Amino acid sequence: MCIRDRDRSAYYPTSGGQAHDIGTIEIEGEVYNVSSCEKVGKCVLHILDRPLPNPDNSFYVGKKVVGQIDEGRRRQLRCHHTATHIVFAACRKVLGPHVWQNGAKKTTDQAHLDITHFTSLSKQEEKEIENEANKIILSAKQIHKSFMDKAQAEKDYGFRLYQGGIVPGNELRVVNIVDTDVEACCGTHCDNTSEVGWVKMLRTNRIQDGVVRLYFVAGERTIEKLNYERDILNDVCDMWSISAGEIVQTASRFFQDVKKLSSQTSKQEQKILSLEMKYVIDGKMKLVYLRSSQKNPTLYFSFLAAYAEGLKANQKGAIYIGQNFVFGQLGDPSLIDLEKLKKVLQEDNEKVDIKTRNNVAFQDEKKKTTKVDKILQFSFTGNVVFEKLAKCLAEQSYEELNI
Numbered sequence: 001m002c003i004r005d006r007d008r009s010a011y012y013p014t015s016g017g018q019a020h021d022i023g024t025i026e027i028e029g030e031v032y033n034v035s036s037c038e039k040v041g042k043c044v045l046h047i048l049d050r051p052l053p054n055p056d057n058s059f060y061v062g063k064k065v066v067g068q069i070d071e072g073r074r075r076q077l078r079c080h081h082t083a084t085h086i087v088f089a090a091c092r093k094v095l096g097p098h099v100w101q102n103g104a105k106k107t108t109d110q111a112h113l114d115i116t117h118f119t120s121l122s123k124q125e126e127k128e129i130e131n132e133a134n135k136i137i138l139s140a141k142q143i144h145k146s147f148m149d150k151a152q153a154e155k156d157y158g159f160r161l162y163q164g165g166i167v168p169g170n171e172l173r174v175v176n177i178v179d180t181d182v183e184a185c186c187g188t189h190c191d192n193t194s195e196v197g198w199v200k201m202l203r204t205n206r207i208q209d210g211v212v213r214l215y216f217v218a219g220e221r222t223i224e225k226l227n228y229e230r231d232i233l234n235d236v237c238d239m240w241s242i243s244a245g246e247i248v249q250t251a252s253r254f255f256q257d258v259k260k261l262s263s264q265t266s267k268q269e270q271k272i273l274s275l276e277m278k279y280v281i282d283g284k285m286k287l288v289y290l291r292s293s294q295k296n297p298t299l300y301f302s303f304l305a306a307y308a309e310g311l312k313a314n315q316k317g318a319i320y321i322g323q324n325f326v327f328g329q330l331g332d333p334s335l336i337d338l339e340k341l342k343k344v345l346q347e348d349n350e351k352v353d354i355k356t357r358n359n360v361a362f363q364d365e366k367k368k369t370t371k372v373d374k375i376l377q378f379s380f381t382g383n384v385v386f387e388k389l390a391k392c393l394a395e396q397s398y399e400e401l402n403i
Helices: 071-095 123-138 150-162 220-240 244-282 298-314 338-346 386-394
Strands: 002-005 023-027 030-040 043-048 065-069 101-106 111-116 143-149 171-177 181-184 199-208 211-218 287-291 317-321 325-330 355-363 369-381
Touching (some): 071 101, 071 111, 071 123, 071 181, 071 211, 071 220, 123 199, 123 211, 143 150, 150 171, 244 317, 298 325, 317 386
Antiparallel strands (some): 101 111, 111 211, 199 211
16 A cells, blocks of 8 residues: 655655665554655655555545654664765775766665776775775764755855766755765765764675775674674684684684695595596496596596596496586497486486587696597586486496496
8 A cells, every 4th residue: 555745754765775764654543564665756655564444545635644764774774875975985085086976775784885996996995995984984074964056056066966966956955074075965864974883894896897886884784794703703713712813824724734635635536536447447347337426527527538548449438427417438439328318317307418529638647648539428417316327327238336
């Protein structure tokens, strides 16, 4: 149900990148929740949670209503909108006067500001902008909001008024943060920069050529963000039994240890693969399939090509079946019917794309490149049911190899 206010409303509608107010309205003794507000022309529509009891809408024309805005939501939006002006002023001071606003959005969760800038921001620049914004907040500058004649406002402040875009009409609502920022803006704002509390930069990214987006929080959302980050630090300190000052050094040591273990694991996996392939090439089994513990077929793409000559010379083949992939290398394309394999895979996948190639190349220890053609290497990534594939391969004379 919509209630239209033809003159004015205390509820702020979605406008200028700022989210709408919510709250309650009392009509004829009945209280309704206002879930949204929209501006249509010069009217404000209040979206209610349920229809009014009288189907004749004219019955309500001229009725007195009592509204109550959700002050917590309004306060957070006010902080984010004011912080947007402050962050913009900080960007111009840190990055230079070429910075111009290219868009903005303010919700209760966070705010973002789009600025014109020729490159992505560094972590150092992000920190400097955040620091400068908080210096403006701590300086407790007054914020004046007033309506001015458009021509006079342009004469006094120039076209920097229109950071949010050109405003129609002959009168402007000017928001002036003393000695900091002046813009034509109809959003909700604090009366003093100190009311914003604190600005915390979340992240920045380049959204298109010449435009950078800054995400940030202010007011109570900053408290929530800082508490969240502190909890993470405390959890890490407790988990590793260290102080906060030791986190970077400890994490670096862990990272180096993991890299070392990963390298050792990779070498062991290559040795196991080498033993498996030698067993296949030199053994009695001609066609085999193996259950793979790998998360993806990268290992096989990287190292199986070196055994293509042996598989081709002995007319043998090996197929590795993982949880979400199948990888095969055969000494001759005729050693498998891929269409039968594809039909089995189609039972558990909407689309089955088996990639194939009939030649491979590899380098030996002396960096000599060898090419092998007229073989078959194939791969598939998707849903894989080992038992189904095992049955399909067994019907094509393949045996399971367990080493």
